[in-house]
Amino acid sequence: MDQSQVITSNPVAVIGAGVSGLVAAKRLAAEGFQVDVYERQRQAGGLWNFSPDPNAPFASAVYGDLQTNFPRQLMELQDYPWTNQPLFMHHTLVQQYLEGYSRNIQTNFPGRIRFIFDTEVVRLCHESYAGGHWELTYRFARLGSLRGEKSTQRYIFVVVAVGVYDQPFMPYYQGLSEWRELWKGSVTHSKFYRSPHEFEDKRVLIVGYQASGFEIANKIAAHASGLWVSSTRPLADGPGGLPCNAIPMTAVSRFDAAERRVTFTDGQSIEVQHIIFCIGYQYHQPFIKKNSSTDEARFPSGLSLDHLHEHVIYIEQPTLTFVGIVKGAVPTFLVVQAQAAFVARFFADHIRALRPRQEDAQHRLPYPLFMDYMLRLESLCDQADKGRLGGVIPGSHPIFRWTMELDLVRTKRAEIRGAFMSQNNQMTGVWSTVDTLHEYHCRFLTGSNQNFVALVPFLILSYGYKDDNDSGLTLPFEGWEEGFGQIIGNSIINSTRTLSETLGPDSNDAIRMGSQKLFQLVRDRWSRWAGTRKWAETDQLEVWKKAFEKSFFFANRDLSLQTAFHGHPRTPISSPAPRFVRGGFDGC
Template sequence: MYKSVCVIGGGACGLATVRGFLEEGGFEKVVGFEQRPSFGGIWNYHELADQNLSIPSVDPLAVVNPIKTETGYVWPNAVYDALETNTPYPLMEFRDFKFPESTPLFPHRSVVLDYISRYGEDLRQYYRFNTRIVEVRRRHKWIVRSRTVCDATAGGFKESASVPDTVEEYDAVMVATGVYDLPFIPELKGLRQWHKKYPNTILHSKTFRSPRELAGVEGNILVIGNSASGNDICYQFARYTGRNIYKSARSASRVPGGTSDLVIEMPDISHLDPNTASVFFAESKRLENVGCIIFATGFLRSLPFFAEINRSEKPLISDGSRIHGLYRHCWSYEHPGLAFIAISRYVLPFHVAEIQGIWLAKILRNKIFLPSFAAIASQERHLLSLRGNLPCFHDLLYPDDIEYMDLLMKDIRMASDSGRLPKEWTELEIALRKNTKLLKAKCLQHFERTGKRLTLHEALSWI
């Protein structure tokens, strides 16, 4: 029987997981760990950006270090100045916890951070802040080593006799650290030579804060990637400067975002030529006088505190494309008692985390029984044959995300006694999910015309 649970991460998904276990009850110890001094996870914006990029960046075992400031340690993240969600806020709401009615349909990052902070206020007593997880090992139980983030430990990155590590045993470990920490910058022909000849001209979307930073770049700017951050960087730059910006994309974007005639789309990259400051593409295309290249190419799956497991015959991480050995993209069937929260791209992470937290709590309480090891392993092999060992392995695009959550909900309903159920999909939420790209485009167009952001009530006529 599982009695003690460690939850790593104090963002929205970690909070939803902790709440799910507390509401299920029957656990003697539920402890959350957060390396920052407050809740919010990735939504904790800071103007400092991580400039210590490895170029290329392809090692999933690399560690992202914090930045020392006068007031403490900062973990730079992928949140930029003008970031607004690309998800309507009703789809981000936890059960029985609403955004203010005046909230714009696609709220600013600061509104989301405030929402998460308020949601977690009654969970503060279960968390240890300024505490970094250093190591997680499996013995007869899970051995969790944590370290205080302070000057004596260099922000939690070195042992200190004066501030010793804490070592504890837990029956289960839930990992809710997100997937936006370690930048992925692929190896391209000519990239290393370019970086050597033109230092500080290779960026990653994680380092982007504002188009003002790019306005003074001499030469053309090329963005590589066509997902949320790539689209947003191009749109913001074009709108702010009135200049052309180039975007290399392998396929059409799957996420909503702004558009501009100043964003010139280019095909996939062939190679970089630092001698002529040119980038060559498929279809024999070429872009000359390139002054800055921004990789909006996503992030590597990175779990540095599982170093021992990752050196074993059953690693969680190999090349950083996916997490191995998971049932329903969540429960580790190779390492029982271990689970990962909301790791799939394109999902509604708050909603998914809330459902997964309750689902996992019932698994650990023996109220939900899983298929056999052989059956689960067979399912993973089948999915691998369909998708390959690629970053898309865990993706859940609409309507796959709704079907996925329905599967978990079915298990929860069958196991429910007096426990509370996760939030059910409403007709409005399904309509919002179905029409998100349209709504985002309409809201951006409205803002360009009027300077005002639309509310949910004002946008209902479009769905």
């Protein structure tokens, strides 16, 4: 490379202007960084930029009538609230929302965030001769051409925010390659799906039934002459389950191209005309190179991405971070806000003490791992802000907050969506934007006893990661029936056991502290509430009080015994830990 053509630049490079890149740019700008945001498309929005042609350059996985599959609360940027959008909305509204956010952050941080659209990053490598900087080479993708002019800049810090919905994952099956060769165009991936009319009067097999499989099955059910859904897990009918005319099948075993038949693991076989794979995507960052002397990718394409601390920081070169690579049924809009706040404080050197953790290289965070992750990042950011000289001006360094409402919406999202779809279909037959449906979820978010029990795991971890006992928790004692105190006590014990077994030793300290805080808080609130009542008002009140306190005595005793003998807790948050250094982590 001709070094005279390299432009030295101080800003942080953010690759991608979807939701991950946008919130990263905002958090970095709030920490005082200059930010260059590179985006292949001509506008912000990333994945949500719809391309009618699935084979166009940089086409996204969005199809024409795509609706969001999370309630609006799980797709909101906390510093840029939705206004009057429906609970579940058309993809164009999401793209407009993100484009509006990009303008908003530029207005709030004038001259600090620069968007470089229509550019594709083709090379990124860490160069020792360049002072330990990252050299980023990009080319202009004008009019869809990839033969544009190239330029190179240097950065100390880089945030990769390209998401995980670009490179389809296609597994190996016996006979699949022969099928694709013989029946060209009959096998596709959910990324390339655009319209249910493509499958009019066709016999269709859908392989995989997570978010995209659910969506596409329900879209084409009224058009296909036959519909089968293959899944490795049991499938149910009705709202949130299979369409009424779809037939559940076990996992695929093999393909017989000559007979145009698919055989499943239970021995059944069917004849189909089209196959849609809805089994996700693989990580694909071919532009990140090992060094300047090779074209070998630093991260091979596949289902895993190794050596990332907290699913974010590349341990071998911690000046490289990733935002938005967590997969599974997690609300991306919320995850990336927590990750971006963490990255910005890390780059600004406000987060220094980081312990190496055992991470899942596939970056899947099923519940309660997801909840633990969100609350842990929030806690790290809180601790970093308390250590700033002069404190923090409220709102100047936003921290994402995982709240009780968000946790309850996440827990009940399938129930909310099923009810929304059922009522909406009865009203209009389509996904409506009727104002009365905007807050349709509210009846699921009341202060009921059942909802309180559902929130116990969240409350345990939330109190466990907080340094103080502050709580806005209100307890619906008036609605408690005799014996419900025992239900709460048992729920705390059972949740403590489940969390300990699921999250492992890294979170034991938070679980133990949170359980004890929650026990004490409920007892204190009960005592204050009961003290305001005249016991003569009801014969049952004294009975309830005794039963409640008795159940909590035994529950607290059982909890103490359980945590005392549950292995070795992790190092307390306040004690010394391995420190981040430019070359990695001390003690790794």
